Each structure stands twice: as C-alpha cells, then as structure tokens.
Amino acid sequence: MKFIDRSKVPVPEVFKSNRYFRAKEKMESFFKHDYKQSRFEFDASVWLRAREDIINLFDRKCAYCESPIGHTSTGIIEHFRPKSTVIDLDGTQSDGYWWLSYEWNNLYLSCDVCNRHKRNKFPVDGKRARNNESLSSESYLLVDPCRKEDVLSAGFYYDNKGRIFSRARAYFVQFIAQRILVLCNRRTNPLFLAFAFDLEHHTHIA
Numbered sequence: 001m002k003f004i005d006r007s008k009v010p011v012p013e014v015f016k017s018n019r020y021f022r023a024k025e026k027m028e029s030f031f032k033h034d035y036k037q038s039r040f041e042f043d044a045s046v047w048l049r050a051r052e053d054i055i056n057l058f059d060r061k062c063a064y065c066e067s068p069i070g071h072t073s074t075g076i077i078e079h080f081r082p083k084s085t086v087i088d089l090d091g092t093q094s095d096g097y098w099w100l101s102y103e104w105n106n107l108y109l110s111c112d113v114c115n116r117h118k119r120n121k122f123p124v125d126g127k128r129a130r131n132n133e134s135l136s137s138e139s140y141l142l143v144d145p146c147r148k149e150d151v152l153s154a155g156f157y158y159d160n161k162g163r164i165f166s167r168a169r170a171y172f173v174q175f176i177a178q179r180i181l182v183l184c185n186r187r188t189n190p191l192f193l194a195f196a197f198d199l200e201h202h203t204h205i206a
C-alpha cells in the first residue's frame, strides 16, 4: 500500500467556510441531546465541495486497493472512521464517529467495490474512541494509508503483552480478501498478495 501524505494538498477552503462552521454547529447541538431518538441528516455538501482536492490527494486512486478512479468507478468520498454507525469484527454495531464527519483528515477516496465492502466496518482492538475523545489510544484494525507507520510496518503492532498483531487482519478478512482476485489480475504487488493470503489464515503472528 502506498503512503498518502496529506500535507501535500492544502486544507480545502470549504473547511474554513461558514457552510462548514454552520454544519458543525448544527451537528454538535444535535448530538448533545438524546440523538438516538432520531436520525441526523449530515450536510454532504461540505465534503462534496472538497471532492477535487480528495481526488488529487489520492492521485485519482482508491485509498484501499489503488485502482485508478475513472476506470471502473467515479470515486466515492468515504469516511475512514464511519460517521453514523460502526460495525466491529464480530458484527456488533455502535454509534459512529459523528464528530469526524466534516473533518478533512477523515475523508478518503474509495472505488465502488471497496466502499461496498467496507461500508461501516471499522473494527478496533479494545476501547473505541467515543464522542470527541482522542483517537491516539485507539487500536484500530484497518491499515490507514495516510499513516506512515501503518504503511511501512504493513500494519503490524504490539499489544501490551508484547505479542505482534496485524491491523491488516481485519482489513483482509473483512473486505480486502474480496478484492484479492482483482489484485491477482492486476499482478501489481506479489509480496502484498502473499502477505494477504498468509494473514487470512492467522489471527495473530508469534
């Protein structure tokens, strides 16, 4: 997976606009209350106005499988951490990362296929960050293409017992495994493929 350096594209103007601040204010006031009573309508125009910047940031390629956008897909702006509902490895659902809905750093470019497979999946190992909590201590299980450590280490990390795990596990098992055929056909990265097949059969390594 290729590392995407987000600093190469300046934060789009829409994230400094009244539209952004108004949308954010409305969202925050909604989620302060008993928001499970009704469903919040996010203002998609905020991220849609950043569409060209997102496409440029990801070099017109899907953030997950690197398929060129425009060949088989027009490209979907996707929230890396899902905004409304989130699904864990065991299929349990909980509230999404609503407070990141309008955040530039949470917007990724996805092809139709990866978007369809990923949907609201965002498995974590241990505690999930809740309402505005910091994300730094969250052990997410997907490989983040915008995080150098994830890309360089192929998503390996140590747990508190010193065991080595791979973020890629959930990534492959849950949706990238379904993309292997596509990747095989492209024959772009045999090492990546060997790794993918290996991880499909191992919960953790060592």
Ligand SMILES: [Zn+2]
Residues within 6 Å of the ligand: 062, 063, 064, 065, 066, 067, 110, 111, 112, 113, 114, 115
């Ligand atoms: Zn894709």
